[in-house]
Amino acid sequence: MAIQDIYPTALRLLGRPVLVVGGGPVAARRAKGLLNAGARVTVVAPVASAALRELSDAGLLTWEPRTYQSSDVDGVWFVQTATGLAEVDTRVAADAEAQRIWCVNASDHESSAAWTPAVAVVDDVQIAVNAGGDPRRAMALRDAVATALDTGDLPLRRRRVSTGSTTGSTTGSVALVGGGPGDTGLITVRGRRLLGQADVVVADRLGPRELLKELAPDVEVIEVGKTPGHHPVPQDEINRILVTKALEGNRVVRLKGGDPYVLGRGGEEAEFCRQNGVEVEVVAGVTSAISVPAAAGIPVTHRGLAKGFSVVTGHEELSEVPARADHTVVLLMGVGKLRESAAAMAAAGLPQDTPVGIVENGYLPDQRVTIGTLGSIADQAEAVGVANPAVIVIGDVVRVSPFAPPHFKTADYSTTTPNHPRAAPSQTKTRVSTP
Template sequence: MAIQDIYPTALRLLGREVLVVGAGPVAARRAKTLLDAGARVTVVAPEASDQVRELNDAGLLTWVPRTYQSSDLEKVWFVQTATGNKTVDAQVSADAEERRIWSVNASDHEASAAWTPAVATVEDIKIAVNAGGDPRRAMAVRDAVATALETGSLPIRRHRHRDGALGNVALVGGGPGHTELITVRGRLLLAQADVVVADRLGPRELLNELHADVQVIEVGKTPGHHPVPQEDINAILVEHAQQGSRVVRLKGGDPYVLGRGGEEAQYCRDHGIPVEVVPGVTSAISVPAAAGIPVTHRGVATGFSVVTGHQELCEVPARPDHTVVLLMGVAKLKESMVALLTSGMPAETPVAIVERGYAPDQRVTIGTVVSIAAQAEAAGVQNPAVIVVGDVVRLSPLAPSNLKITRQSTSH
């Protein structure tokens, strides 16, 4: 049978009688797939594998413990034969052909009236691949296509919507900005979106890959400047979901790390909108890592705090062995350093400022609690930036020699 002789289609077997002849491992796999499709499965075989017995004992299928008889085909819509005996399989196929019942002959694909494809399901898309009777080749292609769909590399977005259907909202953490640091789930949901409500930060290059009719709504904020108030952002999410759209709120970092994602999720739930939260790689940890700075390190720091303003610094441990990560803190950098000094942080504690983490023009400025404000002003440091305070800064390969930490001093 040549591949051009195959007419691809899909069978709806929900509630229909299906016969499986054979009860070995192959037959068990086929029976389970048929059960997943909602078929009423009868297995005929003198002996059965443990898998078939378990399905029978659970009442999910009916096992008839005897050899095949042609009368088994009465009232059957579809037949799968997998006895491992070519003679028996051929007889079943011939009987099915005579009765005009579609059948799959696992022993001889060339003589089979139908072929079973390699199948995968991604969301509500079912992929079925035939590869000229070569099942391993079909599985390899299926897996590649499924992976491409799961990672958003193939167009998965719906173009038909059910009338009156309610949409949904996904709060997607896009990570620190690099397109490859968004999660697989986040990339998939972005590829499905009808509406994207986008922050100023995050993997914005991915917006260029969206279909032209995907609506992108810009709601980006900068420190002290919120052109779209949070209340309006909440309303935008609900409004478009109520119209049946799949809405993605694409945020930088993680939605729940100083990103007001909790407020947005609660607002959606209060208005009956299904909401999914997709964690992201928070800039509080990833941006320091881009400069070679771990927020914790054995023998150097065993904990860290993340804050957004100098007023909060009096509440965190003022010790070089407890890392302080300051977000959105460039404008109040001098006040923050004074607050740390007042709380007891040693003046020579190292500080790093990482601007535009993971971007091609990433820049790192390293000093101490008493020197960093003047250094930042001289260098023209700007947001987006992450400020790291603590001895972990000494581990950065970019740290000046007078601040570097030796390997021996970190081992205990």
């Protein structure tokens, strides 16, 4: 096994004097990094770049516009050379070595007493990578690790309780995370990251359930899922759970299907948290109202077919929804009252031959599409046993679906090749039921 004489560590330089010798772009980057660490930075260089002069003019560092002198290392804790002149950098490194001061020699990494790693910051985590003196390799590895932390592929969750208050505890937080329609690849990067940081997850029945299996064993998962007509955990109790767990100092994620603010009662949960002094973040999700129809190739708007759409639940009155085939109606949670909803739309003037599509379990392996008309869809749904979770789409946009029967495609709906015959759907996971 190869042994490298490097001992990785981190320096706490807050308030301590450090020296940067050089005035170019590298010196500017190193000076900014040292300033971010809270160090008192002095730069020695006959000429300074615009970036260094700005920092000097702002009073953030001291610039000595002259050549280096051996006495410049007196009393400092750390030295960075960046002159671009090997003989000068070597002299600075020798002076620092004589006084037992750690020095990074930018001109000769092999003989340098210290190396500057490639650094990234994700939340309060710093990633520092050394790669055998190869800076490009180090930067590539740093970026890969930072991306994995950002996306939740690596654990970013805290393991020690913060002691920011005098009592040794601190108020936690709540994140209302939209998990999308259920496919684990459709949660946002921000949502996946917060889920990886969570101490407590309050989970719905829908959404990316497979991600719960990736949580650490000590993450508390509280199931509050609802089914139509059956709410085992009332909304008031869900609100109380979120606040109680956060006040215990936990990072709480409310993992919801779709988007928290699209018929998801996320607004009520956020309001309750704020009323009780709990910080709350809302992470938008891919709403099933739009994404699930897309899984069956149905756009909610389409040039020449529909310029707008309405999203309602099947439990709501449909009298205010435009009863036109060129205005798409998306019904969520509408399977139980599909027959009544279809009759209401017909009574409002929507033609009985208006296309209707039902997409069950959108994006999941058992996804199924049922396509019919306003007059036939209720009987079709009963015949094949359509069940929630399902999204119902009413309007001419259903004609665009590759699963629509051929006679639905006789209308001029295409923006590129009107009435052009379309190939049969290639998706094998989707079963189709048509009149």
